[in-house]
Amino acid sequence: MTHPEVLRYTAFSADPAGGNPAGVVLDSTGLDAAAMLGIAAALGYSETAFLTPAGPTGPGGTGPGVFDVRYFSPKTEVPFCGHATVAAAVALAERSGPGALLFRTAAGEVPVETARNDGRLRATLTSVEPHTEEIADADLTEALAALDWPAADLDPALPPRIAFAGARHLVIGAATRERLAALSYDVPRLTALMERLDLVTLQLVHRAAPEVFHVRDPFPVGGVYEDPATGAAAAAFGAYARELGLVPAASVLTLHQGEDLGRPGVLTVELRAGDPRVRVSGEGAALPTA
Structure with a gap:
């Protein structure tokens, strides 16, 4: 070959x-x-x-x-x-x-x-046509235990949901940027939960402004501790934000990801009124050859 x-x-x-x-x-x-x-x-x-x-x-x-x-x-x-x-x-x-x-x-x-x-x-x-679904209380409790996040550290304005726009992601809102920055999770425990729920990543989110968010994405099921910039999760999050009425039906959201890993990136999420599909855009560049 x-x-x-x-x-x-x-x-x-x-x-x-x-x-x-x-x-x-x-x-x-x-x-x-x-x-x-x-x-x-x-x-x-x-x-x-x-x-x-x-x-x-x-x-x-x-x-x-x-x-x-x-x-x-x-x-x-x-x-x-x-x-x-x-x-x-x-x-x-x-x-x-x-x-x-x-x-x-x-x-x-x-x-x-x-x-x-x-x-x-x-x-x-x-994206393909997205949707969201509820997460069972016991599964959310297990996710928070794996993350070592007390329920009091969550943002009540960002209720946990499983969101899909090509792959499944569990969206969890952090009340503070400091909570989001302090990511240290139980890899085997979270992996087991994600495999059972068919999740690709967790989309951990802090809202910095009405249409500006900081996000982090654990990806242990893929053999990676954390994904530095996650377009599929960004699309799923756009659908989540629209479905829950967190943003207008026609919106442009800015997601900052990778800052805590030293690889900052910007994902632009566009929602259009009357169109269920989500658009995600960003720049790209070739990496230097070794």
Whole structure:
């Protein structure tokens, strides 16, 4: 089997020192799941995107480039990953120019638009249709015990929910920025709960302003203690905020993530009135080669 070229990009930052690093394989034709998992594990990033070109669409083949995409963490495959989507889209735009793409993922079809502004490439993904659901009291109690977060440290204005926009995330609101910053959790205990509830990450959130949030995302089920910037969780959070009436139906939210890891990134979440799908955008950049 030919060894594919593995690109390295950061997503949700134009600075290679910020955002969330992702692996990108632009042509994974011939790779099976075991080979993809092996590549992702060797790379060690929270996610690697494996693309298989499926051709253009539209009359005369003039539509967006279409790709079948799979996402692997060092431990497992996930149905959708936002930061690796942004990284892959930026990599494609560098090679073929900005424009429209369509990623066919295990979660559904995800349109992606890329554009260049002031010399920087930016990608915007449109999520699959999202939803939220309640979490059982016993499961929430277990999550807080694994986090070692007293219930008194939660923000009552951000009620815990499981939110989905391609993958499942448990949203928990922290009353203070200090509570969010002090993240030290029981890895086996939280992993067991997340596997039972089919969660990809926890989306831990502190509201800094009406439409500005700080977020952190434990990702032990993927073999990563914490994800530095999580586009799928950002999309899920946008749906959560809208469904609970925390923000207007048409809103642009700014999520700051990675600051506590020394890899700051910015995720922009756009909600449109009358459209249930959520748009998440951010910049990206190639990482220096070793």
